[in-house]
Amino acid sequence: MHSIFLDTLQGKKTKRPPVWFMRQAGRVLPNYNKLKEQYTFRELMDDAELAAKVTLMPVDDLGVDAAILFSDILVIPNAMGMELEFTDHGPVFNKPLKGLINPASHLNPDPSKLEYIYAAIDEIIKQRPSNIPLIGFCGAPLTTLCYMIQGISSNPNFPDAIRFLFQHKKEAIKLIDAIADLSVVYAKKQIGHGIDAFQLFETHANLIPVEMYNELFMPAVLKISRAVRETGTPFIFFPKGVGTGLKYVTPDVADFVGIDWQMPINDARKLVHEKVGLQGNLDPRTLYATHDEIAAELEKYKPFFKENDKWIFNLGHGFLPDIPYENAKFVVDWIKNTDW
Ligand code: CP3
Numbered sequence: 001m002h003s004i005f006l007d008t009l010q011g012k013k014t015k016r017p018p019v020w021f022m023r024q025a026g027r028v029l030p031n032y033n034k035l036k037e038q039y040t041f042r043e044l045m046d047d048a049e050l051a052a053k054v055t056l057m058p059v060d061d062l063g064v065d066a067a068i069l070f071s072d073i074l075v076i077p078n079a080m081g082m083e084l085e086f087t088d089h090g091p092v093f094n095k096p097l098k099g100l101i102n103p104a105s106h107l108n109p110d111p112s113k114l115e116y117i118y119a120a121i122d123e124i125i126k127q128r129p130s131n132i133p134l135i136g137f138c139g140a141p142l143t144t145l146c147y148m149i150q151g152i153s154s155n156p157n158f159p160d161a162i163r164f165l166f167q168h169k170k171e172a173i174k175l176i177d178a179i180a181d182l183s184v185v186y187a188k189k190q191i192g193h194g195i196d197a198f199q200l201f202e203t204h205a206n207l208i209p210v211e212m213y214n215e216l217f218m219p220a221v222l223k224i225s226r227a228v229r230e231t232g233t234p235f236i237f238f239p240k241g242v243g244t245g246l247k248y249v250t251p252d253v254a255d256f257v258g259i260d261w262q263m264p265i266n267d268a269r270k271l272v273h274e275k276v277g278l279q280g281n282l283d284p285r286t287l288y289a290t291h292d293e294i295a296a297e298l299e300k301y302k303p304f305f306k307e308n309d310k311w312i313f314n315l316g317h318g319f320l321p322d323i324p325y326e327n328a329k330f331v332v333d334w335i336k337n338t339d340w
Contacts, residue, residue: 023318073139096151136195140202206241261316277310
């Protein structure tokens with residue numbers, strides 16, 4: 001496959017950075033919102049034809065250089081036995097694990113519950129344009145554990161989940177191991193069905209000290225990373241809010257690391273080992289501004305790209321649902337048409 005995204009991941013020089021967005025297959029697209037009038041999120045995810053259609057929608061409607069599987073990180077807890085409902089107000093676990101001293105013992109991981117996702121991958125691979133790679137993903141262990149214990153609450157600090165880590169470390173490790181084991185099976189299956197790169201989303205890395213992350217969670221990240229990379233598939237790790245902890249994302253951990261919008265990209269480059277590429281990191285809220293203001297923010301990346309070709313353009317976190325579609329399209333066109 002000739003793909004600018006894969007070229008960059010493989011360390012080849014390109015004329016411009018590749019571009020894709022976290023949460024690109026979602027509410028920022030008018031065509032997605034139209035489909036949502038007819039189908040629920042669950043129906044879109046469960047049906048291979050519909051999931052393929054939504055996965056490829058941002059390729060057609062925005063012109064991005066890669067597709068990301070239309071699914072969710074919550075499918076892993078679901079396959080571990082937690083009942084999950086996608087309501088009009090978002091996803092809900094019927095019974096979060098908070099208050100349980102040994103939550104792992106209440107779970108019953110069943111990898112076959114993820115089979116429908118591989119059918120979606122098969123359909124995407126059949127339908128995609130020949131130069132468009134497919135990114136697979138799953139949630140990283142801390143983020144997945146937070147949702148499992150706390151549920152999907154409006155409290156962004158996941159207090160019960162974090163207290164559990166401090167109070168019941170041994171039991172926490174059992175849960176982390178169980179999440180990692182199913183994630184490894186899931187990642188390998190995604191690769192077997194044809195994904196071209198894999199991203200691990202650690203959206204809530206900011207919640208604990210870096211030392212605690214390294215001790216409790218990094219071994220699980222490494223397990224998943226090794227399983228992916230031993231197949232030759234590039235591995236992107238996105239530890240959002242990790243700050244100077246970026247220096248622990250060594251070549252052992254990942255090929256590329258996602259940089260959040262809190263961290264200036266030049267500072268990120270100094271913190272991360274030179275062999276590890278960067279992905280990011282425009283603040284998604286920049287896309288509320290005018291085209292001129294957005295262009296001014298994008299200009300700032302030009303000198304960075306001159307010095308750093310191991311870079312994939314992305315946002316510093318996912319699209320917010322109310323970002324104007326025209327502005328998302330403007331960013332893609334700017335990245336693709338600018339003389340870098
Ligand atoms: O476009 C893509 O990025 C691919 C699909 C994708 C979704 N979720 C679809 C989705 C991906 C990669 C995710 C990852 C995900 N899911 C993360 C990690 C990345 C991040 O954004 O931080 C997290 C934390 C989740 C968990 C999750 N899923 C929550 C908390 C919610 C509710 C909040 C919300 O945005 O609605 C979801 C729902 C969800 N996942 C939607 C989509 C398109 C919205 C559902 C809808 O359209 O009604």
